[in-house]
Amino acid sequence: AQSVTQPDIHITVSEGASLELRCNYSYGATPYLFWYVQSPGQGLQLLLKYFSGDTLVQGIKGFEAEFKRSQSSFNLRKPSVHWSDAAEYFCAVVVMEYGNKLVFGAGTILRVKS
Amino acid sequence: GAGVSQSPSNKVTEKGKDVELRCDPISGHTALYWYRQSLGQGLEFLIYFQGNSAPDKSGLPSDRFSAERTGGSVSTLTIQRTQQEDSAVYLCASSLVEGIGTEAFFGQGTRLTVV
Numbered sequence: 001a002q003s004v005t006q007p008d009i010h011i012t013v014s015e016g017a018s019l020e021l022r023c024n025y026s027y028g029a030t031p032y033l034f035w036y037v038q039s040p041g042q043g044l045q046l047l048l049k050y051f052s053g054d055t056l057v058q059g060i061k062g063f064e065a066e067f068k069r070s071q072s073s074f075n076l077r078k079p080s081v082h083w084s085d086a087a088e089y090f091c092a093v094v095v096m097e098y099g100n101k102l103v104f105g106a107g108t109i110l111r112v113k114s
Numbered sequence: 115g116a117g118v119s120q121s122p123s124n125k126v127t128e129k130g131k132d133v134e135l136r137c138d139p140i141s142g143h144t145a146l147y148w149y150r151q152s153l154g155q156g157l158e159f160l161i162y163f164q165g166n167s168a169p170d171k172s173g174l175p176s177d178r179f180s181a182e183r184t185g186g187s188v189s190t191l192t193i194q195r196t197q198q199e200d201s202a203v204y205l206c207a208s209s210l211v212e213g214i215g216t217e218a219f220f221g222q223g224t225r226l227t228v229v
Contacts, residue, residue: 046218090157101159
């Protein structure tokens with residue numbers, strides 16, 4: 001079945017350390033890819049998106065993500081994490097061939113320790 | 115409006131009662147989504163309206179759940195005979211262009227508690 005997988009439910013990193021959150025999808029067609037963040041008590045905010053072109057995309061708040069077709073992955077990275085980055089991060093996919101709806105992964109909760 | 119608006123922000127209802135949740139999308143947005151987020155869970159897709167096409171209802175968990183979108187704008191999600199497992203945050207999102215995967219903007223959600 002088509003799906004979006006975020007294999008890490010929780011990740012804890014030290015402030016100032018680098019971060020990588022994993023996302024894999026299992027759709028055969030090329031998807032449109034997104035990362036959203038949900039801070040405590042806040043709504044979902046788009047961090048970045050990939051539609052086509054350069055496979056390394058830059059987003060807000062210093063985040064970037066790289067699309068790797070061969071690995072069906074779209075991992076989110078940040079070189080130096082700030083305490084304010086503690087939140088839940090969701091990878092999401094739209095596949096036009098499968099009805100265009102936006103499908104989310106289960107999310108990864110990021111904790112930042114000082 | 116400036117953003118996606120959902121009402122009410124909180125709803126407490128007794129088991130067995132019907133509830134209606136409202137979503138006002140951003141003006142001009144043709145696509146509208148409903149999701150459910152339970153405690154500790156991800157976003158569960160419920161239903162998707164895309165322009166004048168028939169809605170994708172594949173995520174509705176039971177026939178107690180239904181949704182309408184009137185005039186291509188406001189949407190109402192109705193849950194009949196609510197059960198305790200329906201307790202969750204219900205999120206609505208809208209996007210500008212049909213099915214091309216442009217950014218979806220989310221409302222703040224309606225927190226539903228069934229007691």
